Amino acid sequence: MIRISSPVAMLAAAGICLATSALAASPEEERLLGCGCEEAQLQSYLPFTRAIGVSGIVHGDLADSAAAAGVPRAAMLELVKALASAVDLGHDVRDGDRFYVRYEQAFTTAGDPIEVGRVLWAEIKTTTKGTLALHRFRPAGATRESFWLANGQSTLPPTLEMPLKSITITSAFGMRADPMDQPWGRKLAAAPALPKGPVLGGRWQPPAAAFGPSPLLTGAASVNQPTALGLKLGLAPGGAQRFAGFSAGRPGGRAMEMHDGVDLAAAMGTPVYAAGDGTVLGAEAKGGYGNWIEIEHPGKLDTIYGHLSAFAPGIAAGARVKQGDLIGYTGNTGRSTGPHLHFEIRVNGRAANPIGNSAMKPSQLRGADLSNFRKVVAQDQAEREREARSI
Numbered sequence: 001m002i003r004i005s006s007p008v009a010m011l012a013a014a015g016i017c018l019a020t021s022a023l024a025a026s027p028e029e030e031r032l033l034g035c036g037c038e039e040a041q042l043q044s045y046l047p048f049t050r051a052i053g054v055s056g057i058v059h060g061d062l063a064d065s066a067a068a069a070g071v072p073r074a075a076m077l078e079l080v081k082a083l084a085s086a087v088d089l090g091h092d093v094r095d096g097d098r099f100y101v102r103y104e105q106a107f108t109t110a111g112d113p114i115e116v117g118r119v120l121w122a123e124i125k126t127t128t129k130g131t132l133a134l135h136r137f138r139p140a141g142a143t144r145e146s147f148w149l150a151n152g153q154s155t156l157p158p159t160l161e162m163p164l165k166s167i168t169i170t171s172a173f174g175m176r177a178d179p180m181d182q183p184w185g186r187k188l189a190a191a192p193a194l195p196k197g198p199v200l201g202g203r204w205q206p207p208a209a210a211f212g213p214s215p216l217l218t219g220a221a222s223v224n225q226p227t228a229l230g231l232k233l234g235l236a237p238g239g240a241q242r243f244a245g246f247s248a249g250r251p252g253g254r255a256m257e258m259h260d261g262v263d264l265a266a267a268m269g270t271p272v273y274a275a276g277d278g279t280v281l282g283a284e285a286k287g288g289y290g291n292w293i294e295i296e297h298p299g300k301l302d303t304i305y306g307h308l309s310a311f312a313p314g315i316a317a318g319a320r321v322k323q324g325d326l327i328g329y330t331g332n333t334g335r336s337t338g339p340h341l342h343f344e345i346r347v348n349g350r351a352a353n354p355i356g357n358s359a360m361k362p363s364q365l366r367g368a369d370l371s372n373f374r375k376v377v378a379q380d381q382a383e384r385e386r387e388a389r390s391i
Contacts, residue, residue, distance in 0.1 A: 047114055049104055050107060051104050052102070053383075053384060054066070054100070054102075055098070057098055058124075060095065062076075062083075062099065072105065072117045074116035075119050078119065078147070083122075083124070086129075086149060091128070092128045093126055097124060098124070099124040099125070100122065100124075101122045102121050102383075103117050104117060105117035121380045134149060135150065137365075139369040139373075140369055152374075154363035154365075156363065157362075158360050158361050158362050158363070159298075159359045160323075162264075162275065163274070163275050164272065165273075167264060168264065169264060169355070170264070170265045172259070172355065173261060173353040173354065262342075262354050262355065263341070264341045266339065266340055268339040269310075270329065272308065272341060274322065274326075275297075275343075277323050278303075278321060279318065279320055279321075280295055280317055280318065280321060281317060283311050283317065283328075290332075290334020290336060291307070291310070293315065295321060301345065301347060302349075304344035304346070305328060306334060308328040308329060309329045310328060310331070312326045345357055345360075
């Protein structure tokens with residue numbers, strides 16, 4: 001107990017109380033701004049964290065099945081997204097498949113859950129894809145944790161993805177016969193009446209079968225042969241003598257040229273999406289590329305998109321884009337033989353084959369990161385075994 005014997009002291013104490021009362025926040029102010037005591041209130045609950053393992057059988061949706069088994073639905077969102085990178089959840093995960101989820105949850109002393117919890121690791125045994133396990137891990141230098149498959153492969157999207165939803169390659173990366181130097185529009189005297197051909201970009205193009213031989217020159221170490229679809233679109237098959245009648249502005253014509261990207265078949269106006277996060281370096285008409293977009297990505301990577309019919313709104317030099325953002329539409333502009341998308345990847349300014357490029361693949365743990373990850377996997381499995389023995 002504190003005794004105040006002096007009137008002066010009594011007045012001083014009263015003044016302190018009045019000042020404190022005058023500075024106190026109103027209920028409305030506390031509701032809008034907070035009282036600054038949230039942390040103290042949280043500590044008053046004396047929270048503790050538990051790791052909980054849950055097993056179950058899939059009936060319908062995996063997330064619903066896990067929620068029915070006791071896993072907080074919000075905690076499943078990150079796991080389901082990660083799992084979708086490895087399997088088709090609508091096709092590969094079926095009724096009767098078994099799952100195990102280990103998650104972490106904070107509780108009050110009264111046993112009430114706090115926040116949403118988070119999944120530490122999970123395993124699902126499917127009849128179509130076998131057993132898949134995902135473990136939470138943060139490699140050295142990473143800013144946050146994410147899920148990794150048991151073999152050390154990341155479930156996060158690769159740095160770059162293909163810019164079309166459906167991929168059909170009509171011309172690959174590498175040396176090829178110049179498509180503008182093909183024998184379109186020239187009929188041999190002995191040739192029969194021309195069969196009907198496809199209409200490409202508003203121009204009628206008779207098939208290559210209507211013409212005499214038109215080949216690739218010999219002498220290249222490797223040659224990019226036309227695909228079946230490319231042949232249907234009018235490219236002459238390899239193996240015969242070249243027809244050098246059309247140079248498309250190149251004196252004398254060129255039988256062989258380096259194709260710095262891949263050609264992706266697509267109908268006129270098909271949406272084109274940014275292959276990765278980055279900054280648009282340019283979006284304009286650019287010579288043989290036609291309507292062209294170039295995007296700069298982290299890691300000294302650039303992607304190029306050619307022959308577009310139009311740009312998406314807001315796509316201009318300096319614009320920031322995220323992976324999967326709409327950037328334009330396929331077309332037949334520039335030096336093109338028909339509607340398609342020309343797609344390039346450049347590494348340090350040099351053209352690289354998009355197919356099989358490391359930037360197009362999910363990250364893979366290596367070295368010390370892989371060793372540390374394997375320890376995490378072993379610890380997770382050992383903990384599950386101890387849990388099973390204790391039941």
